[in-house]
Amino acid sequence: METTMDRKALYDITYGLYVVTSIADGKMNGQIANTVFQISSSPAKIAVSINKENLTHEYILKSGILAVSILEQETPLSFIGLFGFKSGREIDKLCQCAYTPGVTGCPCVTDHALSYMEGKVVASADGGTHTVFVVELVAAAVLKKGAPLTYAYYQEVKNGKAPKTAPTYKGETAEPAVEIKKQERTMKKYECGICGYIYDPEIGDPENSIPAGTAFDQLPDDWTCPVCGAGKSEFSEVA
Amino acid sequence: METTMDRKALYDITYGLYVVTSIADGKMNGQIANTVFQISSSPAKIAVSINKENLTHEYILKSGILAVSILEQETPLSFIGLFGFKSGREIDKLCQCAYTPGVTGCPCVTDHALSYMEGKVVASADGGTHTVFVVELVAAAVLKKGAPLTYAYYQEVKNGKAPKTAPTYKGETAEPAVEIKKQERTMKKYECGICGYIYDPEIGDPENSIPAGTAFDQLPDDWTCPVCGAGKSEFSEVA
Numbered sequence: 001m002e003t004t005m006d007r008k009a010l011y012d013i014t015y016g017l018y019v020v021t022s023i024a025d026g027k028m029n030g031q032i033a034n035t036v037f038q039i040s041s042s043p044a045k046i047a048v049s050i051n052k053e054n055l056t057h058e059y060i061l062k063s064g065i066l067a068v069s070i071l072e073q074e075t076p077l078s079f080i081g082l083f084g085f086k087s088g089r090e091i092d093k094l095c096q097c098a099y100t101p102g103v104t105g106c107p108c109v110t111d112h113a114l115s116y117m118e119g120k121v122v123a124s125a126d127g128g129t130h131t132v133f134v135v136e137l138v139a140a141a142v143l144k145k146g147a148p149l150t151y152a153y154y155q156e157v158k159n160g161k162a163p164k165t166a167p168t169y170k171g172e173t174a175e176p177a178v179e180i181k182k183q184e185r186t187m188k189k190y191e192c193g194i195c196g197y198i199y200d201p202e203i204g205d206p207e208n209s210i211p212a213g214t215a216f217d218q219l220p221d222d223w224t225c226p227v228c229g230a231g232k233s234e235f236s237e238v239a
Numbered sequence: 240m241e242t243t244m245d246r247k248a249l250y251d252i253t254y255g256l257y258v259v260t261s262i263a264d265g266k267m268n269g270q271i272a273n274t275v276f277q278i279s280s281s282p283a284k285i286a287v288s289i290n291k292e293n294l295t296h297e298y299i300l301k302s303g304i305l306a307v308s309i310l311e312q313e314t315p316l317s318f319i320g321l322f323g324f325k326s327g328r329e330i331d332k333l334c335q336c337a338y339t340p341g342v343t344g345c346p347c348v349t350d351h352a353l354s355y356m357e358g359k360v361v362a363s364a365d366g367g368t369h370t371v372f373v374v375e376l377v378a379a380a381v382l383k384k385g386a387p388l389t390y391a392y393y394q395e396v397k398n399g400k401a402p403k404t405a406p407t408y409k410g411e412t413a414e415p416a417v418e419i420k421k422q423e424r425t426m427k428k429y430e431c432g433i434c435g436y437i438y439d440p441e442i443g444d445p446e447n448s449i450p451a452g453t454a455f456d457q458l459p460d461d462w463t464c465p466v467c468g469a470g471k472s473e474f475s476e477v478a
Contacts, residue, residue, distance in 0.1 A: 039366035
């Protein structure tokens with residue numbers, strides 16, 4: 001057998017989407033992560049993988065505590081943009097959302113969260129660019145019932161594509177595309193050069209009241225990327 | 240704030256389902272795991288959490304190699320039962336499925352797999368009852384396109400319940416329940432004392448040609464649990 005590495009094999013791994021927060025020396029930060037799983041039940045432990053370059057990683061290393069909020073399926077792109085495409089070195093993310101102070105001191109984000117949990121780092125593994133933290137939970141709470149946001153669902157919504165394979169993600173993105181008139185299908189998509197969000201005229205930008213069928217050229221001049229807030233000039237046509 | 244631990248918060252974490260295999264001293268084994276995520280892209284690394292009591296854990300510790308196959312949504316319960324509810328100390332699991340020998344020597348399971356990957360353990364973290372292995376991949380392959388089996392989907396099918404919250408999992412389990420006649424709804428469910436599988440007369444056991452609407456008492460005497468193979472005598476009525 002030849003040694004081959006088809007990285008697409010990794011795309012089939014299933015993920016949720018989470019906000020991971022920490023606090024150190026009185027400073028709080030948080031970021032989006034998709035890499036969270038439970039390790040053991042007694043005591044309850046989870047693993048969380050965080051990029052070493054991120055400010056949240058720095059805070060976790062310093063204080064040894066973190067909190068994870070599990071995002072709901074209805075989480076708007078702008079919220080993911082706040083935590084996923086902006087750095088806490090430049091803006092104060094936590095002042096832009098609701099959170100409750102945890103027993104560890106970590107801010108537990110409650111906006112768009114189904115539940116949250118917090119705990120102390122009890123072990124870690126070096127993953128090269130990332131650290132895998134093993135966290136023993138000290139508290140956890142359910143905020144509401146609902147479907148968790150999965151990474152696959154987020155990618156469908158973010159890219160505005162009709163689903164290729166997953167029957168589980170047909171709902172909200174497929175229907176507008178089906179109803180759209182044929183001539184509108186020829187309108188071009190535009191990609192944000194900052195965060196990779198794709199504006200698809202067949203979908204529009206429902207979170208900002210841009211209806212399906214609106215060409216990129218027809219967007220208001222002050223329209224900004226719903227994920228990262230970049231202006232129209234940062235977008236380029238998708239070939 | 241009080242220190243409270245609502246373990247239901249952990250239920251909102253999203254998982255796929257995987258077969259994790261290893262080989263040591265010429266002996267192969269594999270098991271079901273839901274705890275796999277990618278850590279880094281260059282080089283490609285994943286984290287896999289495995290219970291220390293499992294034979295696969297013993298082999299991974301000895302040889303430092305493992306393979307992961309990502310299961311497709313259509314994976315039958317009997318296949319999950321083979322790898323998830325039976326021990327390699329008692330049976331040879333790999334002789335009961337198709338696999339390809341990997342470049343590491345690990346058997347890469349191809350039955351019901353969308354893709355697989357294999358690699359070497361380069362770090363690990365002690366998670367108490369489990370070890371979190373950091374694995375640098377040496378090979379990966381895509382076998383086919385399709386929807387990955389998620390743990391949430393598996394739970395719906397396994398328990399035969401109508402979906403509570405997740406609109407993404409309505410399809411195959413909800414429809415028979417809707418079509419069922421009202422008097423059949425009163426038929427009792429039975430739970431397997433070995434693996435926890437719940438026989439629901441509203442669903443039947445389609446993999447073994449038992450139609451929806453078949454009461455537990457009406458099942459053939461030689462019917463066995465589709466997950467773990469236990470006989471009818473191991474089942475008890477769900478209160």
